[in-house]
Amino acid sequence: MKKTIAITGFVLLATIGAGLWTKYWPTAPSAQPRIYHIGILSRGRGSYEVAIKNFQERLRQFGYVEGQNVRYDIRYLSTTDELNQAAREFAAARVDLINTYSTPATQAVFRATQETQNPIPIVFASVADPLAAGFIQNIEQPGANVTGVISLSTELTAKRIELLTRIVPGIKKIAMPHTAEELQDVAANKSVAVAKKAAEDAGAELVLFPVRTKEENASTSARISARRAQGIIVGGDSLIWSGLDSYIQQAIREKLPFAAFDTDQVRRGALVGFGPDYTIMGEQAAAISHQVLQGRNAGAIPVETPRKLLLTVNLDTARAIGLTFDPEFLKEADVVIGK
Amino acid sequence: MNHFRTILARQGILFVLIVLGLIAINAAWVIPGLRNTRATASIFALTIAERIQSEINTSLAGALNEVSGAAEEIAEEPKRDKLIFRNLLRNHPLFTSIALVSRNGKELMRIDRSGLREPDAPTDHSRNASLYLALQGTPVFTSPVITSGGEARATLIFPVPNSEPLFDQVIIAELNVQNLLSIIRSPRIGQGHVYILDRGGAQILHPDLGEIMKHQNFSARAIVTKVLVNGAVANGLAPEDRYVNETGEDTFTIGMPIPIVGWGVFVEQQRSQALAGQRQTLALAIGTSLLAIIVFLVIARNTIRLQELTETQTRLLIENDQSAKMLVRRDIELSGANARLLELDRTKSEFVSVAAHQLRTPLTALRWSYHALLDGDMGPLAEEQKKIMQDGLRATLQMITLINDLLNVARIEEGRFGFTYTLQSLEPIIASSFHRFEKIAREKAVALVFQPAAAKLPPLLLDAEKMGIVIDNLLDNALKYTLPGGSVTLRVTDEKTRIRVEVEDTGIGIPKDQMRHIFSKFFRTTNATLFQTSGNGLGLYLAKNIVETHGGDMIVQSAEGKGSVFSFTLPVKERS
Numbered sequence: 057m058k059k060t061i062a063i064t065g066f067v068l069l070a071t072i073g074a075g076l077w078t079k080y081w082p083t084a085p086s087a088q089p090r091i092y093h094i095g096i097l098s099r100g101r102g103s104y105e106v107a108i109k110n111f112q113e114r115l116r117q118f119g120y121v122e123g124q125n126v127r128y129d130i131r132y133l134s135t136t137d138e139l140n141q142a143a144r145e146f147a148a149a150r151v152d153l154i155n156t157y158s159t160p161a162t163q164a165v166f167r168a169t170q171e172t173q174n175p176i177p178i179v180f181a182s183v184a185d186p187l188a189a190g191f192i193q194n195i196e197q198p199g200a201n202v203t204g205v206i207s208l209s210t211e212l213t214a215k216r217i218e219l220l221t222r223i224v225p226g227i228k229k230i231a232m233p234h235t236a237e238e239l240q241d242v243a244a245n246k247s248v249a250v251a252k253k254a255a256e257d258a259g260a261e262l263v264l265f266p267v268r269t270k271e272e273n274a275s276t277s278a279r280i281s282a283r284r285a286q287g288i289i290v291g292g293d294s295l296i297w298s299g300l301d302s303y304i305q306q307a308i309r310e311k312l313p314f315a316a317f318d319t320d321q322v323r324r325g326a327l328v329g330f331g332p333d334y335t336i337m338g339e340q341a342a343a344i345s346h347q348v349l350q351g352r353n354a355g356a357i358p359v360e361t362p363r364k365l366l367l368t369v370n371l372d373t374a375r376a377i378g379l380t381f382d383p384e385f386l387k388e389a390d391v392v393i394g395k
Numbered sequence: 396m397n398h399f400r401t402i403l404a405r406q407g408i409l410f411v412l413i414v415l416g417l418i419a420i421n422a423a424w425v426i427p428g429l430r431n432t433r434a435t436a437s438i439f440a441l442t443i444a445e446r447i448q449s450e451i452n453t454s455l456a457g458a459l460n461e462v463s464g465a466a467e468e469i470a471e472e473p474k475r476d477k478l479i480f481r482n483l484l485r486n487h488p489l490f491t492s493i494a495l496v497s498r499n500g501k502e503l504m505r506i507d508r509s510g511l512r513e514p515d516a517p518t519d520h521s522r523n524a525s526l527y528l529a530l531q532g533t534p535v536f537t538s539p540v541i542t543s544g545g546e547a548r549a550t551l552i553f554p555v556p557n558s559e560p561l562f563d564q565v566i567i568a569e570l571n572v573q574n575l576l577s578i579i580r581s582p583r584i585g586q587g588h589v590y591i592l593d594r595g596g597a598q599i600l601h602p603d604l605g606e607i608m609k610h611q612n613f614s615a616r617a618i619v620t621k622v623l624v625n626g627a628v629a630n631g632l633a634p635e636d637r638y639v640n641e642t643g644e645d646t647f648t649i650g651m652p653i654p655i656v657g658w659g660v661f662v663e664q665q666r667s668q669a670l671a672g673q674r675q676t677l678a679l680a681i682g683t684s685l686l687a688i689i690v691f692l693v694i695a696r697n698t699i700r701l702q703e704l705t706e707t708q709t710r711l712l713i714e715n716d717q718s719a720k721m722l723v724r725r726d727i728e729l730s731g732a733n734a735r736l737l738e739l740d741r742t743k744s745e746f747v748s749v750a751a752h753q754l755r756t757p758l759t760a761l762r763w764s765y766h767a768l769l770d771g772d773m774g775p776l777a778e779e780q781k782k783i784m785q786d787g788l789r790a791t792l793q794m795i796t797l798i799n800d801l802l803n804v805a806r807i808e809e810g811r812f813g814f815t816y817t818l819q820s821l822e823p824i825i826a827s828s829f830h831r832f833e834k835i836a837r838e839k840a841v842a843l844v845f846q847p848a849a850a851k852l853p854p855l856l857l858d859a860e861k862m863g864i865v866i867d868n869l870l871d872n873a874l875k876y877t878l879p880g881g882s883v884t885l886r887v888t889d890e891k892t893r894i895r896v897e898v899e900d901t902g903i904g905i906p907k908d909q910m911r912h913i914f915s916k917f918f919r920t921t922n923a924t925l926f927q928t929s930g931n932g933l934g935l936y937l938a939k940n941i942v943e944t945h946g947g948d949m950i951v952q953s954a955e956g957k958g959s960v961f962s963f964t965l966p967v968k969e970r971s
């Protein structure tokens with residue numbers, strides 16, 4: 057009798073124990089940690105390199121250590137074909153996430169991933185106007201498989217014209233290299249529209265210099281002379297950004313004030329810049345990517361705006377072109393480069 | 396305590412199993428019960444949060460619609476902008492000021508509740524990234540800023556659609572979030588409260604203004620990340636939803652996003668209060684378990700007592716069984732001994748019978764010899780010789796009497812006494828015996844009195860000779876043990892169904908402790924032995940046997956030194 061009771065009790069306890077074990081014991085970690093595969097597609101380098109560096113660093117802080125549990129495939133490309141090819145390769149490799157820089161790069165991966173049944177999540181770190189580009193439905197609920205950080209580079213084009221009007225009061229002609237309209241770079245085209253409106257409001261003429269390839273930047277920049285313009289601006293235009301150094305050098309040669317976008321461009325020789333801090337944007341994109349890698353639907357994560365817009369001036373360039381900044385203007389600067 | 400130790404010692408495994416079983420049984424209802432309690436607390440808080448979220452959403456959506464309407468009106472009639480803004484301020488209490496801002500971030504016009512403010516020192520909005528987002532056509536609620544007065548001020552930036560697809564102007568409406576305070580103050584949630592965080596985790600609304608002034612940011616809390624970053628509802632049941640607040644209280648908190656602005660509403664309660672039902676459920680479970688254990692202990696204690704009693708009973712039964720077996724053995728031994736005794740008695744009776752028969756013949760011869768000598772058949776005897784002869788005759792007669800009694804006893808015991816019953820009157824038999832002892836009584840100076848029945852006695856079925864022996868024995872004993880001057884009364888009474896014969900004397904009586912042996916064979920009382928050396932102790936035994944053989948009964952009443960009453964009854968046949 058006692059033996060029967062003991063066996064019954066043991067079976068009862070074993071059953072309860074097994075149930076509790078199954079219910080509450082954490083799933084045993086797999087022997088091999090998961091290795092995330094992240095594809096990074098950037099049109100050109102420049103500021104994007106800075107953003108990508110900070111993107112990786114921030115992810116490392118989240119626990120994604122390259123060589124241990126994360127693998128990056130970084131592509132710096134220029135043409136639409138190159139971008140499309142890389143996007144297709146990422147899609148074929150079924151990477152876990154694609155981080156993009158520029159509107160054309162995001163367009164390429166957006167198209168490539170829409171062709172698959174379970175679209176790979178996309179986190180853009182620099183898209184000027186994702187609504188206009190058609191990647192997202194609204195800022196709070198992007199929908200589809202896309203989210204990221206908006207760069208506002210198209211809208212800020214007007215601010216660059218304003219900067220030129222303050223630096224060169226009464227400015228009449230402003231040169232603007234841009235991606236040729238037929239290449240259908242949404243951000244570039246919108247930047248031109250914004251610039252035209254701002255120039256008109258400022259009483260200045262916008263002189264446009266269309267560019268079709270990265271290589272054309274050199275020849276196009278050579279055509280921008282002091283005779284043809286009193287200042288240069290760029291829009292949210294990744295093709296131009298990819299050849300930005302040639303425009304900077306031309307501006308210095310022609311002693312033209314060049315109003316660029318972000319701090320990195322100013323550091324490379326542009327006279328002033330007004331735009332987001334790409335180091336921070338890279339970190340913002342990393343934070344969003346972390347949520348996506350943890351399983352959250354990219355389309356449900358609100359698109360973020362840059363945390364800060366910086367006014368950057370380069371005193372060396374100013375000296376090189378024989379310009380002296382108004383002290384009041386300098387007080388407004390967030391970042392001053394050179395002496 | 397001893398019983399408890401006994402229970403543990405005897406039924407330890409069962410006790411442990413029962414305790415585990417109780418735990419399992421209780422767990423079966425306690426765990427769901429606790430879950431239900433937590434779920435109920437969660438649903439209660441979520442209901443509150445949902446209502447608050449809905450009201451704030453409605454309020455902000457209303458503000459958004461108002462500004463949207465104003466933006467369209469301004470796009471159509473730019474010159475009416477001041478009037479439109481004034482109406483906006485008047486219609487919606489949330490707004491504290493409305494500004495029209497150009498693409499480059501310059502304020503073109505601002506109206507606050509104190510009136511129109513000319514843009515003499517316009518605020519520069521060009522560093523506000525939300526401005527550019529709005530210029531892309533997206534309305535934006537910015538994160539609130541806490542003023543020096545402790546009020547949270549958010550801004551709603553809305554594009555003016557006056558030059559689409561590009562927007563030239565935006566409306567920047569400042570909202571006093573503090574005006575939403577009544578919404579979070581209204582629910583009654585005991586000791587708990589509701590607070591609102593902006594998308595960055597900063598506290599922007601709290602029932603206590605002092606808490607707002609602390610400029611606290613709770614983005615480090617996991618529940619805040621869940622609600623604000625992940626956009627998920629925190630129902631308070633997940634481990635990460637639990638936190639200890641700034642005052643050190645363990646909390647039960649739920650959180651819910653407010654999608655329109657990316658804020659979060661949190662309902663925080665003291666965990667102990669919110670989940671008070673859990674304590675009650677646990678207390679009930681512990682109480683019932685303890686009660687069950689006590690009941691078990693009582694039952695076990697009684698069971699052990701019962702077991703002990705059963706063991707005692709079993710032991711006694713075994714002892715009884717052994718005693719019974721011993722008794723059976725004794726009975727068998729006694730039966731054997733009895734059989735041997737009976738055999739011995741029978742042998743003795745046979746011996747007595749044979750011996751008596753053998754003795755009676757020479758004794759009879761001796762008696763006749765004595766009679767012949769005393770009668771002078773052998774010549775006259777001298778007085779001295781006669782006296783010797785008379786003593787010898789008396790001794791011989793006593794011997795004959797003894798022999799006869801022994802023979803009668805032997806016959807009775809052997810069933811050979813030979814009763815011959817005839818229907819006859821008892822009176823002649825009594826009279827005969829009475830007359831026989833009259834002379835002896837006179838010689839002894841004892842008054843012998845006969846009291847016959849009042850009427851003639853009915854005839855009885857009896858053996859006259861044997862009945863004569865009975866009456867003779869009783870009268871003989873009475874006269875023998877009654878001192879001179881005493882009396883012996885022979886009394887006959889007709890009791891209808893029976894005839895009673897009594898012999899009452901005033902003799903030495905019978906000691907009380909020897910009464911029960913008076914009818915035993917060969918028994919003589921100690922005072923009788925001292926008083927009269929002759930006597931064999933067979934007369935009363937013989938008399939009682941004869942009476943009982945006639946269907947009657949014999950009893951004695953006596954007091955030592957005062958006398959005795961021997962009486963016997965004989966049944967009367969049905970009277971005609």
